Amino acid sequence: MTTTMQRAEAAEHAMSEELDRIVVKSVLYTSGERDPRVPVPRPPDQGKLYLMGHDPRLPKMPDKPTLFDFFRYRFGPSAHMLQSARLAQKNGLGEKLVLACLLHDIAVAGFIRSDHGYWSAQLLEPYVDEEVSWAIRYHQTLRFFADESVGYKYPETYVKLFGADYQPEPHIQAAYRYARDHKWYMSSRLITVNDLYSFDPNAKVELDEFTDVVGRHFKQPKEGLGFDASPSSHMWRTINWPTRYL
Ligand SMILES: [Fe+2]
Numbered sequence: 001m002t003t004t005m006q007r008a009e010a011a012e013h014a015m016s017e018e019l020d021r022i023v024v025k026s027v028l029y030t031s032g033e034r035d036p037r038v039p040v041p042r043p044p045d046q047g048k049l050y051l052m053g054h055d056p057r058l059p060k061m062p063d064k065p066t067l068f069d070f071f072r073y074r075f076g077p078s079a080h081m082l083q084s085a086r087l088a089q090k091n092g093l094g095e096k097l098v099l100a101c102l103l104h105d106i107a108v109a110g111f112i113r114s115d116h117g118y119w120s121a122q123l124l125e126p127y128v129d130e131e132v133s134w135a136i137r138y139h140q141t142l143r144f145f146a147d148e149s150v151g152y153k154y155p156e157t158y159v160k161l162f163g164a165d166y167q168p169e170p171h172i173q174a175a176y177r178y179a180r181d182h183k184w185y186m187s188s189r190l191i192t193v194n195d196l197y198s199f200d201p202n203a204k205v206e207l208d209e210f211t212d213v214v215g216r217h218f219k220q221p222k223e224g225l226g227f228d229a230s231p232s233s234h235m236w237r238t239i240n241w242p243t244r245y246l
């Protein structure tokens with residue numbers, strides 16, 4: 001019997017046959033689906049070269065990619081972030097927090113889901129106000145804790161997703177205690193308040209609506225994201241070229 005996994009592997013193999021370069025996936029992309037301790041079987045390379053750069057299966061990004069280019073060419077559907085940003089605008093939040101809402105889940109959309117608040121913040125840190133990245137880092141933690149003062153309840157969705165008896169682990173509890181006493185607590189809290197789970201599939205929010213906000217509050221590097229030697233530029237480069245051999 002052919003399992004879904006085997007079919008996927010066969011399709012992938014067929015696809016990589018068509019490429020003139022050999023593509024090897026990083027451990028992170030398959031860890032869990034396979035035991036990372038077991039060596040990946042490699043078919044003979046028949047003198048083919050390994051991929052170093054653009055993956056032809058993906059849309060090519062401009063040489064100097066902007067934040068919006070990543071939204072357009074590398075991120076998954078971003079309606080959730082766009083609608084959260086629009087809600088923040090409707091609720092009268094300042095531009096910096098509208099930007100925070102627009103970008104709060106970029107790690108989920110384009111990079112790594114686990115610990116997404118931290119990854120999102122790290123990606124953005126060199127390019128936004130410190131308060132924005134701080135708020136994004138801690139929204140992940142604050143999502144697990146109610147704050148009645150702003151009408152934020154523990155999300156019903158989390159009960160459905162994680163079960164009624166899920167308790168945030170000690171490191172999350174500790175992060176919560178730290179964030180709760182921080183001067184920017186409310187900025188991060190407001191991301192959770194505007195963080196829409198049950199968004200309207202028919203409401204269309206375009207990226208262009210936020211061109212000005214991003215223009216004013218996101219320091220787009222002139223070399224392009226990934227090529228500017230900032231502390232997170234390698235992360236943007238990896239999103240651009242996720243299958244580079246080294
Ligand atoms: Fe989030």
Ligand SMILES: [Fe+2]
Binds near residue numbers: 080105195196
């Ligand atoms: Fe979110």
